[in-house]
Amino acid sequence: MTRSVLTRRAVGGLTLAMAATIMGGPLVAQDRLQVAAVNYPLAYFAERLAGDMADVLFNVPADVDPSFWRPGIADITAIQGADLIVVNGAGFADWTARTTLPRSRTVLTSAGFDDAFIATETITHSHGEGGQHSHTGVANYLWLDFAQARLQAEAIAAALTRRAPDASAEIAANLQALSTDLDGLATRAAEIGAAADGVPMIASHPRYQYLARAYGFDISALDWDPRGPVSEDQWAELEAMRETLEARVFIWEAEPDAAALERIEDLGMVNAVFPPLSNRPEQGDFLSVMAGSLDRLDQAVQVASGS
Structure with a gap:
């Protein structure tokens, strides 16, 4: 549809x-x-x-x-x-x-x-x-x-x-x-989706299917536990996927530690934290957190596309 x-x-x-x-x-x-x-x-x-x-x-x-x-x-x-x-x-x-x-x-x-x-x-x-x-x-x-x-x-x-x-x-x-x-x-997401044309992304968890379909994002997904450590096997899986897809943006569903953010950058990708908000955020509300997530995704797309 x-x-x-x-x-x-x-x-x-x-x-x-x-x-x-x-x-x-x-x-x-x-x-x-x-x-x-x-x-x-x-x-x-x-x-x-x-x-x-x-x-x-x-x-x-x-x-x-x-x-x-x-x-x-x-x-x-x-x-x-x-x-x-x-x-x-x-x-x-x-x-x-x-x-x-x-x-x-x-x-x-x-x-x-x-x-x-x-x-x-x-x-x-x-x-x-x-x-x-x-x-x-x-x-x-x-x-x-x-x-x-x-x-x-x-x-x-x-x-x-x-x-x-x-x-x-x-x-x-x-x-x-x-x-x-x-x-x-929706208008903001559509603008970012248009700018992200040709910028493949990988998400830490399969949460973003409707965002991708509605606004034209190219998002593949891993299946990482947002509350658990990332194993070396998982990092290896990500690296292989990144090379295959030539992905340039990595979407986290929750804020990771600094070491994980740095490791994503070492892989040549740009971090974007985008909580899907199935649960209540610690600060803000649905509207403010979604707006902030879209801003971070926009910034990641700009860096990844060199604009």
Whole structure:
């Protein structure tokens, strides 16, 4: 699916989302909605859209990848009791497939564009102390295509409007402001993608498929643990890949140590740290961190291309 298709869908995305599976009743005026989200981008969108009318529940520990989080009984109970449960789809947070969630209160934010999912190879491996897990065969960091992120936000806005019809004007205004911000990120990413034509890149982890497709980046991926040391075998794999692809930019999903940054430079590549933000950042928010990541990627592209 091309960006033009997603753009056309974004125009009518709120209408599509209003026809989704959210069936809850109207909000009692004095109550605050409880909204649970499976990842940080969806929590951020819910916070922006709901404003003061809702508390957003996102309790994934800071050092845990929300893709593979295993919530405890108390966490599941709290999530099941929320007025809205905002899920990503595409196999993200696979605990949701093994847990009974109330269908009438669950918002599948990708329902309107599931035919745009990117198929991947299924890889089973272990990261740190999280045990074995599998990349499910579908890329699921959907929000890195900011047009898709907008569709996800529209689905949440539709669900909130269904639950709180008296606040529809406020929700619509918040959606417009959020959509403008996401469109700004999309414009910036497209500009960098155009400048990066002919600049092959390698990422430390397969997170950036939707970013690459939407904005024209040439990104191949390794499968390094962002929290673990890089072995000599992994460095050798990277060097071989770099030579084959003639890659000039290396994308880290988390800030590495200084020695790793220097070693990338020794390989003739330029570093760019680009957190995909499945979990809440230590500083800033979705908008500010994404903007900073795009700035770093732009700087890396300029250095790598000699401009």
